[in-house]
Amino acid sequence: MQEKILFGTYTKKTSQGIYQGTLDTTAKTLTNDGLLAKTANPTYLALSAKNRLYSVAKDADQGGVAAWQLTDQGATPLNKVVAPGTPPAYVAVDEARQLVYSANYHQGTASVMTIAENGDLTLVDQLTHTGNGPRPEQDSAHIHYTDLTPDNRLVAIDLGSDKVYVYNVSAAGKLTAQSVLTLTPGFGPRHLVFTPDGTHALLAGELSSQVASLAYDSATGSFMQLGTVKTIPEDYTDHNGAAAIRLSNDGHYLYVSNRGYNSLAVFAVAADAHLTLIQEISTEGDFPRDFDLDATEAFVVVVNQNTDNATLYERDLSSGKLSLLQKDLTVPEGVCVLFAK
Numbered sequence: 001m002q003e004k005i006l007f008g009t010y011t012k013k014t015s016q017g018i019y020q021g022t023l024d025t026t027a028k029t030l031t032n033d034g035l036l037a038k039t040a041n042p043t044y045l046a047l048s049a050k051n052r053l054y055s056v057a058k059d060a061d062q063g064g065v066a067a068w069q070l071t072d073q074g075a076t077p078l079n080k081v082v083a084p085g086t087p088p089a090y091v092a093v094d095e096a097r098q099l100v101y102s103a104n105y106h107q108g109t110a111s112v113m114t115i116a117e118n119g120d121l122t123l124v125d126q127l128t129h130t131g132n133g134p135r136p137e138q139d140s141a142h143i144h145y146t147d148l149t150p151d152n153r154l155v156a157i158d159l160g161s162d163k164v165y166v167y168n169v170s171a172a173g174k175l176t177a178q179s180v181l182t183l184t185p186g187f188g189p190r191h192l193v194f195t196p197d198g199t200h201a202l203l204a205g206e207l208s209s210q211v212a213s214l215a216y217d218s219a220t221g222s223f224m225q226l227g228t229v230k231t232i233p234e235d236y237t238d239h240n241g242a243a244a245i246r247l248s249n250d251g252h253y254l255y256v257s258n259r260g261y262n263s264l265a266v267f268a269v270a271a272d273a274h275l276t277l278i279q280e281i282s283t284e285g286d287f288p289r290d291f292d293l294d295a296t297e298a299f300v301v302v303v304n305q306n307t308d309n310a311t312l313y314e315r316d317l318s319s320g321k322l323s324l325l326q327k328d329l330t331v332p333e334g335v336c337v338l339f340a341k
Contacts, residue, residue, distance in 0.1 A: 001025045003294050006036065007303060007310070008045045008055065008336030014308070015332035018042045018055060018075065023294055023301065023312070023339075028325050030301060030312040037068060037075040045338045046091045046100070052078070052119045054100050056087045063087030065102050065113065067121050079120040081113055090191075092147040099124075099173045101146040101154060108141030110156045112173040124173040131161025134185045135207050138162070144206075145191045150198030151218045153178060157189045159206060164189060164214075166221045179222035183212065187228075193247040193254070200273035204231075204245040204256055211245070211256060213273035229275045231256045231265040244290045248297055253320030257288040257302060264291065264302065264313075266320055278320065284311045284327035292337040299325075303334030310334060 003023040009015040017039040021032045041058040047070075048054070057066035057080050064082030068075040088102040088111070098115040112125040129141035142160035149155055149166065154175065156165040164181040183189055188207025194216070195201070201223065203212040213226040231242045240260030247254050247269070254267040254275060266279035285304025293300050293315065300313040300322055310331040313322040 004340040005030075005292075005301060006045055006047070006053070006338040006340065007331050007334050008042045008338070009331070010043060010305070010333040010335055011040050013333055018045070018053075019331060021310075023299060025294070025296060025299065028299075028312075028314060030310060030326055030329055032310070032329055032331055037077075039066065041087055042066070043087070043335045044089060044091050045336050046093045047338060047340060048093045048115070049095055050119070054091050054093060054121070056089070056091060056102075057082060058087045063104070065091055065100060065121060067119050069119055078118065081121045081123050090145050090147070094148060094152075094169070096152060097169065097171055097173065099169070103143040103146040103156065105142045105144050105159070108143055108158070108160065110143050110146045110154075110175070112169070112175060114173055125175050127175055129156070129158050129161065129165070131158065131163065133160060133162045133188070135188065137188065137207060138186070144189070149216065149218070149221070150194055151221070153221050155192065157192065157203075159188050159190055162187050162189065164192075164203065164223055166223070168221070179220065181214070181223040181225065183225060187212065190242065191245050193245050195247070195269070195273060196249065196251040202245060202247065202254055202269070202273065202275070204242045206241045206243065209240045209242050209258065211242070211254070211267070211275060213275060215273070226273060229267070229277065231258055232261045232263070233280075236261055243288065246291065246293055248293065248320065255291070255293075255300065257283065257291055259287045259289060262286055262288060262304070264288070264300070264322065266322065268320065279322065281313070281322050281324070284324065285309045289335040290337045292339050294339050295341045301337050303331050303337055305333055305335050308332045308334070
């Protein structure tokens with residue numbers, strides 16, 4: 001089987017934009033098929049059911065989100081929603097309400113855009129967080145993630161203030177506050193994933209190199225913190241930042257990338273969201289910002305931003321553990337991995 005994969009990148013050095021690749025699940029090989037769309041700093045990507053791609057966009061001194069229509073011939077630009085300042089760090093699609101959400105790390109904002117029938121975006125709401133934390137990276141609010149709960153509320157994760165916000169979303173895309181979880185000072189929350197039954201979530205702490213297990217109550221739209229585990233060895237003292245977090249579809253295995261320790265940490269997940277570390281495996285490069293499981297979940301692809309390479313693993317469906325298949329595939333300044341599932 002041939003599976004398509006998209007790579008978002010920075011374009012500070014040699015990258016030209018969004019690249020596409022192919023995973024051959026029979027040959028167990030990964031290829032970079034070249035540039036899909038020339039654009040500046042498309043650092044995060046989201047794909048809709050109508051095969052429309054929404055990417056972080058940088059346009060001179062403005063930042064925002066770009067919309068593209070994907071076809072067999074490539075990516076056709078639709079429109080952009082940009083404003084003065086830095087680009088966002090995260091993009092997500094809400095299929096039920098036909099909305100796109102973005103999180104702006106530097107400006108501390110969460111934005112909501114409507115999707116028109118032709119795929120174009122229009123900004124309809126935006127909120128700005130305030131706050132800070134004890135670490136140098138927490139000088140102000142830094143929203144790193146805006147995505148949906150299983151009951152279609154919006155989670156906004158604020159790394160700068162160690163808070164996880166939950167918002168209700170109207171059909172028109174307007175946000176109203178529902179709840180706030182305050183984490184241990186310095187945890188530095190980044191991204192989260194929900195368990196299949198929607199009762200728990202697992203939250204990556206970038207600044208603390210930890211994962212927090214959370215209980216989620218859909219009746220109140222609120223989280224409660226249960227416990228934390230480290231994503232790196234206790235005796236590792238050099239700089240590390242936990243980054244991407246993914247959960248297998250059965251909810252049994254969790255994967256977290258470590259930038260600095262340059263590894264994927266693999267955890268077994270109990271029914272109560274208790275985590276047990278079962279593997280640390282090298283990403284065969286430097287600064288693994290993102291990775292993704294393919295549609296079969298038999299393979300994992302990670303990109304290493306500083307060494308311009310992608311790494312392919314085979315995943316044991318029974319044990320959850322990874323084994324190296326391929327490394328040193330060139331992906332310039334890779335920071336996002338998205339399988340077209």
